Amino acid sequence: MRYKFATQKVGSGIVAVAIEEDALKYSDILRMNSAGAYILEQLQNDISYNELTVRMLQKYDAKKETVEKILIDFLGVLSEKELLLDNNGTLVKECDIRRA
Secondary structure (H helix, E strand, O other): OEEEEEEEEEEEEEEEEEEEEHHHHHOOOOEEEEHHHHHHHHHHOOOHHHHHHHHHHHHHOOOHHHHHHHHHHHHHHEEEEEEEEOOOEOOOHHHHHHHO
């Protein structure tokens, strides 16, 4: 992840905002459901796509295809907002996510 985020439940959804010095660099508010919040939380640490898939399967009672669609869709949104970095610190493009 490019920035550190904190999440908060607001109404029936969850919002995330950049925290600490990152709040000065990124001021948008991200809106998501609990699955998105879980993914965002996991991305705060160094985690591979495969490990993230495994953790999602362990947490949610869903088929692998469903989990992968959720991941690709959510990671795609983060990529569009230029929030995902690879291990080299390069922004991840949506096309790179779909090849994972």
